[in-house]
């Protein structure tokens with residue numbers, strides 16, 4: 273065994289990658305099964321406790337494999353039970369992860385990038401700019417840590433669904449996101465069904481097609497406007513991948529498997545895209561697509577001028593879509609008192625750090 277080999281982070285490897293690595297280093301394939309069960313089912317990361325592993329394999333792990341986990345630097349609970357963690361990564365960057373309990377369901381909203389390069393006009397994450405992609409391990413760790421924290425709480429809450437709807441554009445971090453979602457679906461890891469793992473994209477058309485080739489997770493598309501003029505204004509990436517191409521790619525993603533539907537997310541901005549004629553135009557754009565529409569009344573962001581429409585406007589918009597046969601739901605606002613609602617995630621660490629520095633007299 274080569275002692276020069278740098279340590280690898282086990283959370284970076286999906287089953288296929290782990291098997292390949294073990295084969296390359298002369299370890300038998302069943303070691304992958306044993307190891308994954310310890311880590312993901314029993315949540316043990318101390319090799320000495322992994323009693324069914326051979327001594328030489330444990331020694332090899334000790335000298336080659338690590339479990340890198342971010343640190344929770346804050347853990348907030350909303351009035352409505354929504355919980356938000358701020359995780360600090362090894363390089364000091366921070367991302368946010370949100371848990372949303374709803375009856376039997378528990379949805380974990382995960383980040384895929386530090387910041388975001390897609391400049392959606394209404395989104396808080398966009399305003400902080402883009403810093404870097406998360407690694408597979410950093411994406412997976414959000415789920416691993418959330419499950420551990422919920423277990424420790426002892427209230428019987430579980431993560432039943434994962435949505436890649438936190439900070440970042442997941443399809444611009446393709447490989448890491450695919451590997452992470454493989455682990456989410458793997459029975460040896462988190463064992464979630466493909467219907468319970470959803471990736472949300474602003475519409476990166478070529479990556480949507482690539483995803484269809486390598487994965488079967490559920491897809492959500494942030495559409496937000498029924499025509500190119502308005503969409504290009506709100507979601508500037510529309511100039512590169514226009515509306516009709518995005519909708520066509522969503523349709524291709526469903527392919528022949530008719531049981532899949534694509535969710536279209538539509539943030540409702542008062543007086544901008546919330547009128548009945550917008551709804552009628554949207555229904556025309558989505559005609560023939562097995563689609564579900566998720567309306568998100570705008571969550572206010574400090575420093576951004578958009579407003580949330582009144583409930584009657586939201587209801588009227590939904591009624592038009594429903595009259596056109598589109599399954600439409602209005603997303604309940606959750607966790608807004610702790611800035612955990614859609615579009616409010618910013619990994620607010622700078623101001624906190626700054627406060628610390630000021631407190632320590634450094635600034």
Ligand code: SAH
Nearest residue numbers: 395437440441472473474494570571614615
């Ligand atoms: N970049 C991906 C993943 C983010 S998902 C995407 O765009 O799909 C987060 C969802 O919340 C997106 O649909 C986004 O457009 C929406 N959103 C952003 N800011 C919002 C806000 N202030 N209020 C409500 N929804 C918002």
